[in-house]
Structures are given as structure tokens and as C-alpha cells.
Amino acid sequence: xxxxxxxxxxxxxxxxxxxxxxxxxxxxxxxxxxxxxxxxxxxxxxxxxxxxxxxxxxxxxxxxxxxxxxxxxxxxxxxxxxxxxxxxxxxxxxxxxxxxxxxxxxxxxxxxxxxxxxxxxxxxxxxxxxxxxxxxxxxxxxxxxxxxxxxxxxxxxxxxxxxxxxxxxxxxxxxxxxxxxxxxxxxxxxxxxxxxxxxxxxxxxxxxxxxxxxxxxxxxxxxxxxxxxxxxxxxxxxxxxxxxxxxxxxxxxxxxxxxxxxxxxxxxxxxxxxxxxxxxxxxxxxxxxxxxxxxxxxxxxxxxxxxxxxxxxxxxxxxxxxxxxxxxxxxxxxxxxxxxxxxxxxxxxxxxxxxxxxxxxxxxxxxxxxxxxxxxxxxxxxxxxxxxxxxxxxxxxxxxxxxxxxxxxxxxxxxxxxxxxxxxxxxxxxxxxxxxxxxxxxxxxxxxxxxxxxxxxxxxxxxxxxxxxxxxxxxxxxxxx
Numbered sequence: 282x283x284x285x286x287x288x289x290x291x292x293x294x295x296x297x298x299x300x301x302x303x304x305x306x307x308x309x310x311x312x313x314x315x316x317x318x319x320x321x322x323x324x325x326x327x328x329x330x331x332x333x334x335x336x337x338x339x340x341x342x343x344x345x346x347x348x349x350x351x352x353x354x355x356x357x358x359x360x361x362x363x364x365x366x367x368x369x370x371x372x373x374x375x376x377x378x379x380x381x382x383x384x385x386x387x388x389x390x391x392x393x394x395x396x397x398x399x400x401x402x403x404x405x406x407x408x409x410x411x412x413x414x415x416x417x418x419x420x421x422x423x424x425x426x427x428x429x430x431x432x433x434x435x436x437x438x439x440x441x442x443x444x445x446x447x448x449x450x451x452x453x454x455x456x457x458x459x460x461x462x463x464x465x466x467x468x469x470x471x472x473x474x475x476x477x478x479x480x481x482x483x484x485x486x487x488x489x490x491x492x493x494x495x496x497x498x499x500x501x502x503x504x505x506x507x508x509x510x511x512x513x514x515x516x517x518x519x520x521x522x523x524x525x526x527x528x529x530x531x532x533x534x535x536x537x538x539x540x541x542x543x544x545x546x547x548x549x550x551x552x553x554x555x556x557x558x559x560x561x562x563x564x565x566x567x568x569x570x571x572x573x574x575x576x577x578x579x580x581x582x583x584x585x586x587x588x589x590x591x592x593x594x595x596x597x598x599x600x601x602x603x604x605x606x607x608x609x610x611x612x613x614x615x616x617x618x619x620x621x622x623x624x625x626x627x628x629x630x631x632x633x634x635x636x637x638x639x640x641x642x643x644x645x646x647x648x649x650x651x652x653x654x655x656x657x658x659x660x661x662x663x664x665x666x667x668x669x670x671x672x673x674x675x676x677x678x679x680x681x682x683x684x685x686x687x688x689x690x691x692x693x694x695x696x697x698x699x700x701x702x703x704x705x706x707x708x709x710x711x712x713x714x715x716x717x718x719x720x721x722x723x724x725x726x727x728x729x730x731x732x733x734x735x736x737x738x739x740x741x742x743x744x745x746x747x748x749x750x751x752x753x754x755x756x757x758x759x760x761x762x
Contacts, residue, residue, distance in 0.1 A: 303332060304339040308567045309357040316354040323350065360567060375401050378676050381408025381735035383688070383727070388417035395432065395576055400425040402640050405677045407647050408735040409686025409727060415575030418646035418687075421680045423635060427578040428586060430558040432643040434628035436510065437553060437593055438600035439545030441657040442624035443521070443668065443746065444608045445530070446617040448538040450520045453749045460518045460615065460750045461715055467611035468509060468516045470716070470754040473548070475504040480610075482506060484602035491591035494556045498549040502599060507606030509544040511754040513721060516542045516607060518750040521668070527743050529655055529670065530621045538617075541666065541746055542607050543659065545628065546596035553596060557589040581641065597626060623668055625649060625656035627683040635678060642678055650674070650681040650740050657746070660685050660729035662717065663710055665747050667733060669740035681739040685729040691720035698722040717753035
């Protein structure tokens with residue numbers, strides 16, 4: 282009977298909306314209800330007096346911290362309204378410019394939420410944007426003194442690398458089996474893939490004890506060195522066409538044979554993201570827990586923030602080493618020499634100066650495009666990619682797209698396409714695909730030409746790459762990127 286009377290009184294006088302009107306943070310309402318029940322049961326306090334007490338607690342919870350009835354609520358209020366260094370900043374999202382059309386509305390929802398982070402300074406959305414975890418793919422986000430593991434991504438430092446080879450481009454057709462053999466023997470794909478004989482690279486001599494995760498995963502990293510994941514990772518031969526001499530590449534106008542790869546930091550990078558995102562989420566202030574799960578951050582001057590930063594940069598070196606090994610093995614098996622090249626990260630964070638202040642710029646599925654910075658923006662198995670030079674557009678935080686961008690989910694792609702039909706269509710277009718999946722059919726990507734046209738103010742095109750012989754993970758594997 283007493284419980285019924287308490288519940289009835291709360292229903293009539295102290296519902297959640299009324300508690301919020303008193304200034305009580307929404308996350309403190311459960312503790313308030315428990316406290317009110319105690320007061321009604323033990324003291325017989327009336328609704329009017331309860332309101333007065335709660336107003337006093339909201340105004341200054343400290344005097345109530347030791348109170349036997351109000352103490353727990355006071356602690357909740359104190360934690361919720363504690364100065365987190367951002368004041369009311371999180372209530373007003375920053376604006377962001379968007380490049381391109383036909384952007385998935387879900388990507389805008391994710392971007393708008395990221396722009397509500399209390400330390401957000403600037404942001405931009407690239408023309409290849411689509412939904413990801415936390416920050417959308419194609420999202421660029423500058424934060425003050427904070428790093429968000431999921432705004433970097435699971436596949437930390439996923440990367441493009443293009444090597445120009447001293448092999449006549451007509452051999453791609455005349456000696457197709459020679460190129461196919463080099464890819465088959467020189468590459469490994471898929472979750473958990475590794476070389477039978479572990480490869481060597483100076484990256485394995487770096488300090489892997491910067492975090493417990495990297496220390497414990499070092500042996501796995503060594504075994505996976507020189508391999509690629511699943512999803513949209515690939516290694517392919519193609520032709521590189523330059524219409525004019527390119528001083529940056531040291532190449533005259535003409536058509537060249539090139540090797541292009543897309544891979545990242547493999548299982549170790551994923552482990553780093555998982556561990557430090559969990560730490561970030563565990564430290565998220567209560568008032569942000571419902572809003573910023575995948576956007577949980579680590580302050581750069583915290584121990585965890587410094588650990589993540591060190592691990593992220595190590596994964597950047599490791600991802601670059603993966604590509605070094607892949608290109609070394611494949612070019613050696615082909616009997617070719619590398620005469621030029623270009624490479625770049627995406628899924629990474631950088632300390633940069635924008636608007637006169639140092640910020641942490643996250644580029645999740647976005648390419649650095651500072652003044653004169655070179656990069657590679659791929660299309661699909663049936664469409665070209667491009668070597669580009671950044672223009673340093675301040676509005677985009679000196680960024681550009683990292684590819685064409687998906688316009689169809691992997692599940693939808695597998696429902697729509699059969700791999701045999703896709704492979705035959707590609708063959709008719711002059712593209713030999715050794716292995717891949719229906720979820721990477723060209724039709725799942727946006728029109729790369731429209732994407733490039735949408736970012737003419739972000740990059741200049743220096744050369745065009747056309748895929749000819751492609752290897753990806755077999756059909757059926759889940760994506761890592």
C-alpha cells in the first residue's frame with residue numbers, strides 16, 4: 282500500500298518532465314526518483330518541499346553529498362554538471378560544407394552529430410560520403426585537444442600506394458599470365474591471412490611496446506605483414522596515362538604500367554581501435570553517453586590519449602610497410618623495377634594548424650590534399666582512378682575524397698549481383714579479375730567522374746589509372762574497412 286501511495290504521489294507531483302523543469306539533468310532522474318521515494322517513506326515529505334530540495338541540489342549539490350536521503354542524487358548531479366571544459370558548447374553544432382550530390386542522408390545525420398562534439402572546431406564532408414560508424418566515410422573533423430578512435434576508423438591508416446614499373450604496358454595483354462602469377466604468388470587476402478614465411482621490414486624493429494595492445498599483437502602483425510584484408514582491399518595492375526609531363530612523378534607524357542594497392546593495418550589496427558574506443562566510451566561523461574557512443578573521445582593530454590596516438594602512428598608505419606612488402610614481392614616476381622610512385626593514408630588523424638590554431642584533423646575515408654600534396658583516388662574495378670595534387674582548400678580542411686564512395690550496401694549488392702555475371706561483364710570490358718566478390722561490383726560505387734568533377738576546387742588531376750588485372754578477397758568474406 283505504501284509503495285502504491287508513493288508511486289501515486291510521484292505520478293501526480295513529480296514526473297520526469299517536472300523534474301527536468303526544476304533543472305535536473307535527464308540522466309539524474311532515476312536517482313531522483315529513488316531519493317524521493319526514500320524521503321516520502323522515511324520523512325513523509327510533501328511535493329512542494331521536495332521541489333524546493335531538488336532546486337537546492339541543482340543549484341549546489343555539495344552540501345547534500347553526505348545526506349542519507351539526497352546524497353546519491355547529489356553525487357549524480359555533481360558529476361553531471363561538473364565543468365568538463367566545454368560549457369554549453371555541445372548544444373550548438375558547428376556547420377560543415379559538403380562537396381558533391383546524392384549524399385546518403387544517413388551520412389549527414391552522422392556528420393551533424395559529430396559536429397555536436399563539444400570540442401569540434403571545423404568539419405567537412407567529401408563527395409564520396411556514405412554511412413560508417415561514428416563519423417561517416419568521407420567525413421573530415423577537426424577537434425581541439427581530442428582524438429576519436431572511431432573517427433579514425435577500424436582499419437587505421439588504410440592506404441593507397443601506386444608504383445610505376447619499367448614494363449611495357451602492352452605486356453598487360455600479351456603476357457597476362459605473367460602478371461596474374463605475380464599477383465597470385467605475391468599477395469594474400471582476407472581476415473587472418475598471412476604469408477607462409479613471415480616477411481621482414483624495418484617497421485618490426487620499431488618500439489611496439491608503446492601500448493599493451495601493440496606489444497601483444499606484434500607477433501600477429503609480423504605474420505600478417507605484406508597482406509591485405511577483405512572488403513574493398515585490392516592489388517591490381519593497370520595502365521597509368523599522363524597527358525603532360527609530370528615533374529612530381531618525374532615522368533614524361535605517355536602510358537605506363539603501374540601497380541596499385543589498397544590495404545591497411547590489418548588485425549592489429551582493428552585491435553587498437555577496439556581497445557581505445559572502449560576506453561573512451563568508459564570515460565564519456567554521463568550527459569554524453571546516449572549521444573556520442575561511437576564518437577567517444579580521448580583527450581590528447583591524457584595517458585590513454587597519448588597511448589592511442591602512439592599506437593595510431595605505429596599503425597600508420599605498419600600500413601605503409603604492408604604496401605612496401607606487397608609492391609616489393611609482386612614487382613620482384615614480375616621481374617620489374619619501380620621507376621616512380623605515390624602513396625597516401627586515409628583513416629588517420631593528424632596534428633595540423635587551421636585558422637591559426639593547432640587541431641586534430643580526422644580524415645575517415647578522406648585523402649590529405651594540402652598544397653602540392655600528392656595522392657591516389659581510386660574508382661572501381663571497371664572505372665579509372667586518379668593521381669592528384671592537392672590545392673589546400675581551407676574549407677575542406679585541405680582534404681579530398683578517398684575514392685568513388687559506395688552507393689549500395691554489401692548486403693544489397695549480394696542480393697542484386699552474382700559474381701559470375703559481374704566477372705563476365707568485366708572481362709568484356711577488358712578487365713581480368715582473378716578474385717573478388719559481388720559486393721565489390723562496379724555498380725555499388727558512385728560515378729567516379731562525377732565525384733572528381735565535384736572536387737575540382739580540392740585537387741588537380743595529374744594522371745589516370747585504368748585497372749586491367751585485379752585481385753581482391755574471395756566472395757563471402759566480411760569487410761574490415
